[in-house]
Amino acid sequence: MPDTIHVLNGPNLNLLGTREPAIYGAATLADVEALCRAACESHGLDLVFRQTNHEGTLVEHIQEARGACGIVLNAAAYTHTSVAVRDAIGGCGVPTVEVHLSNVFAREDFRHHSYITPVARGVICGFGPQSYVLGIAALAAGRTKPA
Template sequence: MPDTLHVLNGPNLNLLGTREPEVYGRATLADVEAACRAACERHGLGLVFRQTNHEGELVTFLQQAQGSVGVVLNAAAYTHTSVAVADAIKAVGLNVVEVHLSNVFAREAFRHHSFISPVARGVICGFGIEGYRLAIDALASSLADRRVS
């Protein structure tokens, strides 16, 4: 069984492609999943891909990711509001890359604060769905570095 990477998506990402396409693009969540699956396959990784509109369910998904290679997390609005999501990341010691489709720093001021960034390995924003592939590549690279050591 290959090492598994989790890609977790928060509220309203199920509306990708139709929700504010000038901000989030025209790609759908199915397009994101296909891109993530292809990136994981290139690295020999299994993929768990999930989306939820519920904060508690996102916390459960994070807990279930314990022991995985890592998590690509687009917590969407929960990035700016959820201590519970940040606590879940810390509680299970996850290797997380925070991803945002848009450049949150070029948007409203409330989007400039993240509860996740302080507990994440890194942050990628502003590259659309390409950010997910970049995050997967980064996590796969860190896994390869650990295997060599």
């Protein structure tokens, strides 16, 4: 598990490719997963890739990532609303990169606040599916190999 990245996705990301393509692009969640798999392989990492529309399930996925070398998290709307997701990240002890497909700071004011950011190692937004690849690269660069 130490050489594993968990890429976790929140609500409505299962609709990528058809949901508001002017904002989120044409790539599907399967396309994003394929990019993440290729990125992890290039860094010698295994991948766990999950999506859920349910807050409690997302919390469980975060908890299940304990012991991994990192989490790339697109909590979607839960970014702006969920103390439970924030507390799960804060409590799991796994370096986490918050990612967003769109530039949340160029959008509605309510999207400018994140409960995740204070407990994340960093934030990457606005690069479409490449946001995930950049998050994986950041975690791979920062990991420490067991002795």
